[in-house]
Amino acid sequence: MVQPSPAVTTLRDIYTVSRLNREAKSLLEGSFPPIWIEGEISNLSRPASGHVYFSLKDPQAQVRCAFFRQHQRLAGITLKDGLHVLLRARVSLYEGRGDFQVIVEYLEEAGEGALRRAFDALKQRLAKDGLFETAHKLPLPRLPRRIGIITSPSGAVLHDILTTLKRRFPAIAVLVFPVPVQGEGAAEKIAAAIRLAGERNDCDALILARGGGSLEDLWPFNEEIVARAIYACPVPIVSGVGHETDFTIADMSADARAPTPTAAAEMLSPDQHEWLTHFARVANRLTTAMRGRLRNHSQHLDWLGARLVHPRSRLALLQQRLTSLSQRLPLAQITRLRQARSQWQTMTAALLQHSPLPRLRAAALDNRHFYTRLAAAMKRRIERADARLQQVMQGLHALSPLATLERGFAIVQKSATGAIVTEAAAVQAGERVQARLAHGYLDCLVEKTRGQ
CATH class of the missing domain: 1.20.5 (Single alpha-helices involved in coiled-coils or other helix-helix interfaces)
Structure with a gap:
């Protein structure tokens, strides 16, 4: 076997498997933005870690998917083989095995999404509980002294609201309640900020604001905890969540809805130019009214000066009137007494005519x-x-039989039975009988009986 020379070996860029997989993963994740994929679930597995792994397939191909536990909160459906789903995912590569896969960040059933169904179900339930009733909504202040803003402190929304308030009415004070406006735990923190603002009660109105986004991004404003916090808040709340086409549960629970956060600021802040113009008109009307009032008072003062007479003449006139009244008073009293006496006599005569005494005497x-x-x-x-x-x-x-007895007759009864004896044949010789007389009884012994 021929060994390569050391010089040739040093010119090669040799990859390890780990390096190859790592760079392939980086290349894949950098080349694909988060994408939406539709397909059918198969080979579903749920290990003890809580993560879910499955294959997403269509008639021609399939791809491995990893659905980690922290992203499963918004799914709201039970995953199973054969379920047709729509998911948003990042393209990636599992370095340990070199497997091409996608990392699922959000998943819903294909067609109408789970979030939309959850939105509609919560909307119906809260409407049944009366959270959207117009009668419960508070009126917005015409000229608030302080406005509370519940939003993210790092977004452009807060800057837009502050710019709008400064442009329209810079005298209004602002109190910011910083909260996260998306992600896990955002709804609880938004609700806590609303409750805090209600407990402090140092703002005349509140703005609940967030910029636009997808239904998932806006989901904290569709949570029940936020809707009930808005409903219970004693301070009027204007909801300015998303763009004009976005509509959330918070919008329906709030006392007023603005299409955008900027519109919410405009809804609560009066236009300073309109108010200055109004103040100028009121000042002109007040000046004109004051001048007219002063002119009328001056004319009245001149008239009173013309009528002014010396106090001595006034006192003499009053003294003369007092003398006349003192002379007329006794006569008036005498006349009044005569009238009262005549009226009393008339009433007495009428009373006597209707007196009940004659009728009482006749009745007696x-x-x-x-x-x-x-x-x-x-x-x-x-x-x-x-x-x-x-x-x-x-x-x-x-x-009465007693009268018969008085004439010497007697009533005979058998001593044994008490039966009355009416004929001699009813007793026998030697039998005892009792004879009742007019006065007392005789106990007798029958010696002999004889027929009639």
């Missing part, structure tokens, strides 16, 4: 008459009843 006489008649009638009724009672008692006594 009728009462005594009726009482006498009632007593006599009751006495006669009792006497008749007593006579009837005596008659009935006499008839009853005549029919």
Whole structure:
């Protein structure tokens, strides 16, 4: 075997496998921006790490995909073999095995996306809870003294809002609540900033702002925690999220929606030129009104000066009027008393005509008459009843067996059974009987019986 000479070997650029894979990966990742790919999932695997690996295929080819755990939060669907999906991914190479693959950053079902479905579902649920009701929305201040801005401190949005406020009304103070406006945890921090602004309550209005982006980029403003924080905030909130065509849950929950962050600043800030013009008109009207008022007062003062008389004459006139009134007062009192006496007499006569005393006396006489008649009638009724009672008692006594006994008869009963004996054949000689008399009883022994 022929060995290459050392000189020839030193001229070669020999790659190791690691170097080759590393540079191939760098070349691939630098040559392809994030791309959207559509296909069908196959060979799905879920190792213990929480990452998901699968192949994405179409009728002619397939490519390996890695869907790392930190990107799975927005998926919202259950991955399975045969599922047709649309994903956004970066082209890459797995250096360890030299496998060509794509790194999935976002995934949704093909057709209507998962984010759009989640948006619609949350929108319906929050609307049912009343978060979008117009009656709950707060009015915006006409001239706010301080405006709070909830946005990213590093983006161009904050600069645009501040520039607009300075141009339109530089006297308005600004308080910035810095928050991240996209990515994991952004929604929680936005909601916390809204709650903080509500608790401080030192701003007359708030602007919730972010620049444009995809539905995924704007997703923190579609989270329920942000919508409920906006709903509970006691300070009016203007939402200026994205461009005019972007529409988020935060826009529907806010007290007002602006198509852009700049428009939100314009909505809350009055135009200083309009206000200065208005102030100038008001100042002119006040000056004209004051001049007219001063002119009227001057004319009135001149008129009062012309009518001014010496106090002595005024006092003499008042003294004369007082003397006249003091003379008229006794006469007026006497006349008033006479009128009152006459009125009292008239009312007394009318009262006597309607007095109930005559009717009460007549009623008392009728009462005594009726009482006498009632007593006599009751006495006669009792006497008749007593006579009837005596008659009935006499008839009853005549029919009573006791009356028969009084005439010497007796009632005979068997001593053993108490049965009444009505014929001699009912007893036998030697049998004991009892005879009831009008007064007492006789115990008898039958010696002999005889028939009639």
